[in-house]
Amino acid sequence: MSGTDISKLCVHTITTKPLPIEEAARAYAAEGIRGITVWRDALEGRDPRATGRMLRDEGLEIVSLCRGGFFPHAASAGRAEAVDDNLRAIAEAAALGAPLLVLVCGAAAGLPLETSRKQILEGIAAVEPAARAAGVKLAIEPLHPMYADTRSAVNTLAQANDMAEALASPWVGVAVDVYHLWWDPALEQEIMRCGRNGHLMAFHICDWRVPTRDLLLDRGLMGEGCIPVPKIRGWVEAAGFTGFHEVEIFSTEYWAGNQYQFLQKIKQAYLHHS
Numbered sequence: 001m002s003g004t005d006i007s008k009l010c011v012h013t014i015t016t017k018p019l020p021i022e023e024a025a026r027a028y029a030a031e032g033i034r035g036i037t038v039w040r041d042a043l044e045g046r047d048p049r050a051t052g053r054m055l056r057d058e059g060l061e062i063v064s065l066c067r068g069g070f071f072p073h074a075a076s077a078g079r080a081e082a083v084d085d086n087l088r089a090i091a092e093a094a095a096l097g098a099p100l101l102v103l104v105c106g107a108a109a110g111l112p113l114e115t116s117r118k119q120i121l122e123g124i125a126a127v128e129p130a131a132r133a134a135g136v137k138l139a140i141e142p143l144h145p146m147y148a149d150t151r152s153a154v155n156t157l158a159q160a161n162d163m164a165e166a167l168a169s170p171w172v173g174v175a176v177d178v179y180h181l182w183w184d185p186a187l188e189q190e191i192m193r194c195g196r197n198g199h200l201m202a203f204h205i206c207d208w209r210v211p212t213r214d215l216l217l218d219r220g221l222m223g224e225g226c227i228p229v230p231k232i233r234g235w236v237e238a239a240g241f242t243g244f245h246e247v248e249i250f251s252t253e254y255w256a257g258n259q260y261q262f263l264q265k266i267k268q269a270y271l272h273h274s
Contacts, residue, residue, distance in 0.1 A: 009270050010035025010063045010244035012204075013042040016259045021051060024259075029058040031263050035244040036060045038096060040067065040089065048095035056097065063244045064139070064202060065089065065098040070106030071123030072116035072153065079119060082106070086127045094134040100201055101131070102139050102175050107153040116153035121163055124172060132171045139175040139201040140164060144183075146215055157181055157190035164199045175202035176236060177248065179219060182208065182227040188235050195239025203236050204248045205229055205274055219249045221265055223273030233274060245274060 021042040068089040105120045142160040143152035160174045194200045207225035
């Protein structure tokens, strides 16, 4: 992409983590950024309903709330606690005015991956009625296999598609994050499958640095690494997706710098490398 159109640009609050959400909202709006995805840590000590009004007053569209999930646990008490936390997250999303809750589904290192996946399905099924009643959709986000130990037992888009199909609810779909999925040789066909099913609910972008210095906290701006973001965006749009392109970057390097300058870099990277 090259030009001046940033109408589909969304930034996650975690991307500019040092900024309190009120400051982030003003900064995003001042740069002409129209979309914001709110992480739950940014809501701590705040009324989600009032925060939602503040964001809309700044002219921002609330794209989603991050994150729910983390369903698998060896003990039943842990699984019940996870369901309760997801019910709270759904209520927070509804109060905030977020139409979507992104699920980082979790994994329990002491359990077989197949068991964790079964518990994920059961957990989503348990909270789906509350999501439906609240008008909040749930997006299963597959994570890179390097996170299969404790962060997510859902590691390919095929697995996420299988789960969404099994749950068979218009309120459950999938989030496609290029950082987690760019390596998958089946990615294009699975994106198309996701689109055909009406399950493609979110699109997250950033880049994979070479070399990567930290597997969690060293994501790059689009164009700084090896992910073919424009190609994947083309597949997503060919699959019928018309939503926001959400910049989600965890980076100790960028968090240590000037967040206002970082937002300007995000805009340029979006315009020229996505």
